[in-house]
Amino acid sequence: MEKINNGNLYIVATPIGNLEDITIRAINTLKQVDLIAAEDTRHTLKLLNHLEISKPLISYHRHNEDVKTEILIKELKNRKNIALVSDAGTPGICDPGEEVIKRCIDEDIKVIPIPGACAMINSLICSGIDTKEFTFLGFLPLNKKLRKEKLLEIENSNKTIIIYEAPHKLEKTLNDLKEILNNRKIVLAREITKIHEEFIRTDIDNLINIAQNLKGEIVLIIEANKEKKENELINLTIEEHYKHYESKGFDKKEIIKKIAKDRNVNKNEIYKLFINK
Ligand code: SAM
Numbered sequence: 001m002e003k004i005n006n007g008n009l010y011i012v013a014t015p016i017g018n019l020e021d022i023t024i025r026a027i028n029t030l031k032q033v034d035l036i037a038a039e040d041t042r043h044t045l046k047l048l049n050h051l052e053i054s055k056p057l058i059s060y061h062r063h064n065e066d067v068k069t070e071i072l073i074k075e076l077k078n079r080k081n082i083a084l085v086s087d088a089g090t091p092g093i094c095d096p097g098e099e100v101i102k103r104c105i106d107e108d109i110k111v112i113p114i115p116g117a118c119a120m121i122n123s124l125i126c127s128g129i130d131t132k133e134f135t136f137l138g139f140l141p142l143n144k145k146l147r148k149e150k151l152l153e154i155e156n157s158n159k160t161i162i163i164y165e166a167p168h169k170l171e172k173t174l175n176d177l178k179e180i181l182n183n184r185k186i187v188l189a190r191e192i193t194k195i196h197e198e199f200i201r202t203d204i205d206n207l208i209n210i211a212q213n214l215k216g217e218i219v220l221i222i223e224a225n226k227e228k229k230e231n232e233l234i235n236l237t238i239e240e241h242y243k244h245y246e247s248k249g250f251d252k253k254e255i256i257k258k259i260a261k262d263r264n265v266n267k268n269e270i271y272k273l274f275i276n277k
Pocket of ligand 1: 090117163
């Protein structure tokens with residue numbers, strides 16, 4: 001058994017459904033650490049009971065990240081070994097972890113990955129959609145403006161897109177995607193590694209018809225927009241470039257910012273061109 005050293009933070013992936021999806025190294029790490037920081041201690045306790053491991057637990061979730069990060073740093077400086085786990089899959093991927101990891105790096109504390117399950121990777125590899133290049137967007141924002149920006153990114157992306165979605169928000173997300181996807185392939189991966197695991201490989205119109213009332217955990221994998229090259233917009237005239245964003249419903253200020261970003265120029269230069277618009 002690999003011996004663990006003192007004062008390290010171990011980022012331990014746990015199963016995303018099937019309890020057998022935990023590595024031997026993850027189990028050995030959980031057995032040896034002094035403390036386990038968990039997103040939900042009750043949830044992790046069930047896993048630990050299943051593995052017959054008994055360890056002190058400390059909660060570490062989105063709403064106490066600041067305070068708990070400092071406590072964990074103190075313990076690590078006292079040469080304690082700590083494992084960080086989330087409720088499912090890989091910590092830090094749409095789960096808490098980032099804060100304490102960044103602080104450890106600042107403090108020269110070793111951060112060690114203990115790899116394992118991750119919903120996005122396992123959905124992608126079985127989707128049948130290109131895996132060479134992809135963009136993971138996590139959950140789409142609920143804020144209208146930010147959501148519009150992400151949808152535009154999906155519309156124009158020449159890479160495979162992966163998003164996480166909650167079942168009660170699926171219908172809205174699919175309707176938003178219908179506006180931008182045309183006949184691009186989309187795969188809905190549901191309940192992977194669990195009894196009702198399912199991959200629906202189809203297009204957006206068909207998916208909307210069959211996805212009503214789908215339950216469980218869901219990942220969407222969207223084919224790249226093969227007609228678009230990423231920099232296509234900069235080949236437009238500046239007027240066409242403006243109209244492109246105007247047709248998507250962006251206001252003047254947002255459009256100027258976007259054009260400046262696409263063309264890598266100062267936004268004041270673009271502003272001067274459209275001062276009377
Ligand atoms: N850290 C996790 C990981 O490594 O994938 C993700 C946590 S995030 C809070 C939860 C989301 O991940 C769910 O809403 C769903 O989109 C996706 N997810 C987690 N487990 C899944 C599963 N078994 N099947 C499909 N999607 C899953």
